[in-house]
Amino acid sequence: MSRTKGLVEIDHFGLDYIAEGRATEAVADVSIAVRPGEFVSIVGPSGCGKSTLLNAVAGFRAPSRGRVRVDGETVRGPGADRGMVFQQYSLFPWKTVRQNVEFGLKMKGIGSAQRERMSRTLLALAGLIGFEDQYPDRLSGGMKQRVGIVRALATGPKVLLLDEPFGALDAQTRLIMQQILTNIWQRLRISVLFVTHDIDEAIFLSDRVYVMTARPGRVKAEFRIDLPRPRDPDSILSAKFLALRRELAGLIREESLVAMGGELAGGLGGLDVMLEEGSLADLL
């Protein structure tokens, strides 16, 4: 596997979409870089275009302005050099775990013996040995996403892209998944671009975190997370972690309020409905 670099450069990226006959700006002038081997997260309020950015790196969407490059080459479409893990489960239901993982290798024309060797190694790394011949329907949500991650890694991509991959999982499973992902990342030393709305998750996993503004999405802030590695689950209780968390949460709350501005005209204060007489409980 020639995983030489893995430098992702998003340069002055802008994206418009057409709604009701006119162009609306979804993402405005975003510049983000992922250095080789770095774990970078993007957080932001919903609708800020963070998933759009990821889709642009994956090659599913072309930018309206600016460009996306991986190792200096402009992204022109989807390809196996960028592994994508989707928010919704995206395993092929008609393929077993092993067949799912080997799909990209098969597309590359790699023989079945070598495919099996490679998939076995990766499946072991994600704790999936013993489930190779199961169909996805038989797996738990966490397992499905682990297979999804392994499948995206099998072709030896330069960068792994993850779009809120643990969003549908319960809190406990999510913590375990974060550790498994960290473990895989540290073994493979692959560049990772991770999109989430979970601040703890972003801090726990990343070397750097970008915070985006409400639509049209821009980079509001960039944080270097210099918590020592390996990080154990208790590290989310350290003073440093909590300080980062408070700061990030504050920024995102500001943006979420902006994003909901239209809906909550008076800000959150406006929700304090004044009642002429009696309590709300009486009224209801």
Place this chain on the structure above:
Amino acid sequence: MDLPVPADQPQLSATAPAQPARRRDAQPRIHPRMRDGLRAWLLGGLTIAIFLGLWQAASATHLDFFLRFDNIPAPSKVALRALTVVGSAAFLNDVLTSCERVFLGFGIAASLAVPTGLLIGRYRVAHELLFPLTELLRPVPAIAWVPISIMIWPTDWQSIVFITFLGAYFPILLNTLLGTQRVDPVLVLAARSLGASEGAIFREVYLPGALPAIFTGLAVGMGVGWVSVIAAEMISGQSGVGYFTWEAYSLIQYPDIILGMVAIGLLGLVSSSAIRGFGRLVMPWLSAQ
């Protein structure tokens, strides 16, 4: 009516001790699921027995009260007649002839409708080109094609196969089309990002994704295929089960009508369960649930 209950009894009590004996003092019981199965079997059998009994009574008494049963052969007569007819070369030939027509018409329909459905479901151009014509022809029942078919095709055999083909074609096409359109777009994106070519996406994503719908279409198509072949044979054939049934009416050989009907029902049943069995074989991921 004697229902074969006793035959099941020893088998049931034999499995009873295999139950986890959680309550030692409790009597060895029949497994609830087996009990439910037996119950369904008994109740279903009871209704069938009543149906046959009423029919037998109506025919035996030559019931003539609005409904006329004087020409309707009793089940016992049909059963007796079956002994001579079912093994005969002529009847067997009729059955085989109908089977041949159905499988040929159905086979041609499936091999054309599945690829066409996939293409129409996948490519807009194919949809725009082919769908309007499909929608124009689809509402016309296959039977309505009989006169045209007789005029177009050189032989009766060909025109009957054509009618069967028409009957089977549209359900298969439509289901394949729907199945293709309902393939989860994220699976296509996943395949793309894993380096799949257009051909590979078609083969590895759209085809297996549409398979459950395709098999629904095949099962429906097979059913309509049988309807069409029987009707076509009744109208224009010189052989086949449909012809056999209609001829029995013309020749006042009434028990044969019932025999023909039973044969048609059984043939339909066997072919649709064959399709379902084949579907399970081809789609192991569905039965693994």
